[in-house]
Amino acid sequence: MNIPKTPTVPFRFPSTTPITHRKVAVIGAGAAGLVAARELRSEGHSVVVFEREKQIGGTWIYNPNTESDPLGVEPTRNIIHSSLYASLRTNLSREVMGFREYPFVAVDKGDRDPRRFPGHREVLEYLNDFMGEFELGGLVRFGTEVKHVGLMEGGKWKVRSRKRSDGGEDDDEVYDAVVVVNGHYTEPRIAEIPGIDMWPGKQIHSHNYRVPDPFRDQIVVLIGSSSSAVDISVEIAGVAKEVHISSRTAMDEAFGKLHRYNNIHLHSVIESVQQDGTVVFRDESAVCGDMIVHCTGYKYHFPFLKTNDIVTVDDNRVGPLYKHIFPPVLAPLLSFVGLPWKVAPFPLVEFQSKWIAGSLSGRISLPTPEEMMKDVEAFYASLEASGIPKRYTHKMGNYQFEYNDWLAAECGCPPSEEWRKEMYHATSKNKKARPETYRDEWEDQHLVEQAQKDFQKFLSKAGHSSCM
Ligand SMILES: Cc1cc2nc3c(=O)[nH]c(=O)nc-3n(C[C@H](O)[C@H](O)[C@H](O)COP(=O)(O)OP(=O)(O)OC[C@H]3O[C@@H](n4cnc5c(N)ncnc54)[C@H](O)[C@@H]3O)c2cc1C
Numbered sequence: 001m002n003i004p005k006t007p008t009v010p011f012r013f014p015s016t017t018p019i020t021h022r023k024v025a026v027i028g029a030g031a032a033g034l035v036a037a038r039e040l041r042s043e044g045h046s047v048v049v050f051e052r053e054k055q056i057g058g059t060w061i062y063n064p065n066t067e068s069d070p071l072g073v074e075p076t077r078n079i080i081h082s083s084l085y086a087s088l089r090t091n092l093s094r095e096v097m098g099f100r101e102y103p104f105v106a107v108d109k110g111d112r113d114p115r116r117f118p119g120h121r122e123v124l125e126y127l128n129d130f131m132g133e134f135e136l137g138g139l140v141r142f143g144t145e146v147k148h149v150g151l152m153e154g155g156k157w158k159v160r161s162r163k164r165s166d167g168g169e170d171d172d173e174v175y176d177a178v179v180v181v182n183g184h185y186t187e188p189r190i191a192e193i194p195g196i197d198m199w200p201g202k203q204i205h206s207h208n209y210r211v212p213d214p215f216r217d218q219i220v221v222l223i224g225s226s227s228s229a230v231d232i233s234v235e236i237a238g239v240a241k242e243v244h245i246s247s248r249t250a251m252d253e254a255f256g257k258l259h260r261y262n263n264i265h266l267h268s269v270i271e272s273v274q275q276d277g278t279v280v281f282r283d284e285s286a287v288c289g290d291m292i293v294h295c296t297g298y299k300y301h302f303p304f305l306k307t308n309d310i311v312t313v314d315d316n317r318v319g320p321l322y323k324h325i326f327p328p329v330l331a332p333l334l335s336f337v338g339l340p341w342k343v344a345p346f347p348l349v350e351f352q353s354k355w356i357a358g359s360l361s362g363r364i365s366l367p368t369p370e371e372m373m374k375d376v377e378a379f380y381a382s383l384e385a386s387g388i389p390k391r392y393t394h395k396m397g398n399y400q401f402e403y404n405d406w407l408a409a410e411c412g413c414p415p416s417e418e419w420r421k422e423m424y425h426a427t428s429k430n431k432k433a434r435p436e437t438y439r440d441e442w443e444d445q446h447l448v449e450q451a452q453k454d455f456q457k458f459l460s461k462a463g464h465s466s467c468m
Contacts, residue, residue, distance in 0.1 A: 019044065019363060020361055023174075024179060025048055025157065026047060026048070027149070027178065028050070028058060028183060029051035029053075029057075029058065029142075030127075031058065031059075031127055031338075031349065032183075032337045035130075035353050036181055036353040037136050040357045042357065043358060043361045045360060048141060049136075049140040050145070050146045051140050051144065052143065052164060053081065056127060056128065056140065057127050058082070061124060062082060066208040070202070080186075082186075083298075084120050085209050088119065090120075091431070092427060093423060093448075095452075095455075096420055096427065097123075101350065102130050105452075105455060105459070107125070115439070115440075116439070116448070141161070144163050145164055148306065150306040151306070155333060157175045157334070159172070159174075159178065176333065179337060179353075180302060180337070181338055183338070184298055184300050187298055187299045189296050189299045189316070190294055193272065193273055194271070195275070198275045202290070202291045206293060206294065212235045215240045217240065217241050218240050219240070219287065219290045220240045220243050220289065221270075221287065222243060223246045223292065223293070224246075224294070225247040225295075229245070230435045232295060234435070234436055236293070244264075245265070246279075252268075265285075265287075269282050277289060277290070300313050300394075311327045311334070315390040316390070316394075318336060318339055318393075319376065319393065321336060321376065322373075323375075324339045324352075324394055326366065328369040328370075328373045329369050335352075339394045340394050340396045342397045348400060348403070348404055351407035351408055354413065364410060419451050422447055
């Protein structure tokens with residue numbers, strides 16, 4: 001999908017405003033929260049990172065337990081933050097995936113995973129290395145959940161948090177600015193299927209998928225075609241009787257049994273399901289299934305955020321947000337990091353964080369709220385004109401590099417490296433051609449060599465910003 005370009009408000013840089021140092025609350029210590037903390041502190045702000053878990057890493061903390069509601073829709077369920085499954089390896093190469101100023105290079109230590117597409121534990125190790133290298137741990141309040149973030153008169157923010165071990169004592173504090181980085185892969189999105197309430201089989205969302213064992217000898221219908229859907233369907237096919245994939249994007253000529261497997265079948269979207277267990281697909285094929293796995297994505301969710309409806313989530317559009325980051329009338333004192341998806345998130349959140357940090361200090365000037373609002377409206381109008389549904393507002397894909405480069409220019413940083421762009425596309429192509437083996441067989445070794453050469457300049461001056 002091509003996201004249309006939007007007219008861009010000319011920026012003014014550098015600003016003549018004197019540098020301001022602000023007291024900033026960062027909500028979440030995943031990859032995005034950590035890099036936001038680093039950039040904010042480098043800019044001279046005073047930073048507190050709230051993290052409800054006892055460690056950093058967010059998504060990358062594997063939890064073998066699952067939620068009490070396997071579909072993840074029951075509001076009173078026990079919430080488990082991470083959606084990782086046991087076998088997960090990264091779907092981006094470590095060169096593309098890593099922060100620009102702290103490359104994700106293989107570490108030559110006994111229990112580290114040096115593979116180019118490593119297992120999930122290696123990413124958590126990398127994030128811990130990042131925290132250690134930049135001494136960010138002292139900024140994080142672990143085991144502290146933010147319960148409420150509210151706009152106060154005068155434009156400051158009340159942040160109410162609670163220590164999870166504390167027997168329920170609330171702590172209220174006032175901050176100049178809030179950066180929201182609470183992740184967006186925890187609240188499942190479920191496809192609407194006629195008849196599903198009466199369907200007798202078991203259903204889970206991929207958020208609660210960990211290992212294939214519960215699918216042994218079952219007939220499984222899996223909805224979706226994302227990277228996780230591909231991994232999970234292949235893994236389940238190793239133990240299940242049959243796996244039937246329902247895909248919105250597959251071409252008609254691809255429907256039927258996949259030639260590489262004995263037991264994986266590709267279908268169109270589901271038309272309806274019936275009380276006797278039958279699942280009917282739009283291409284008129286049907287199967288009597290035992291289980292449905294919904295690999296149907298996630299919803300943005302900010303249960304703590306109260307902005308007097310200045311920011312809303314409508315059909316998964318968080319808005320209005322200028323460049324997916326600032327609500328125009330609250331900029332720069334409220335910001336969101338990491339909303340864009342189908343991207344290489346680490347470099348993207350690094351650029352977003354630099355822009356926020358510079359805007360908060362006044363070193364980087366934002367357009368006026370009216371100009372920002374006009375830009376947002378033009379963006380929404382262009383999505384509509386291209387027939388792109390609201391729920392894809394933050395979906396970027398190939399447009400991410402243009403977006404990153406725009407942010408980089410705003411911050412006075414060089415654009416994304418050419419090898420990174422080429423490698424991203426090479427991996428996407430390779431993944432399509434060999435979905436099960438792309439992590440171990442590739443043809444872009446020349447780009448790996450370019451990346452490694454490029455990394456030397458960051459490895460030799462870790463701790464310094466490349467934009468200086
Ligand atoms: C299955 C899966 C596979 C993925 N694979 C890849 C991959 O291969 N490569 C890649 O680059 N990306 C991948 N991603 C994307 C991944 O989510 C990002 O890499 C990145 O980890 C997102 O970081 P984040 O900081 O935005 O969010 P998270 O990592 O989700 O961190 C958010 C943090 O906020 C905390 N939090 C939430 N609410 C509160 C609150 N109220 N108070 C205090 N703390 C709170 C959470 O505990 C968490 O620590 C994958 C995602 C999924 C779900």
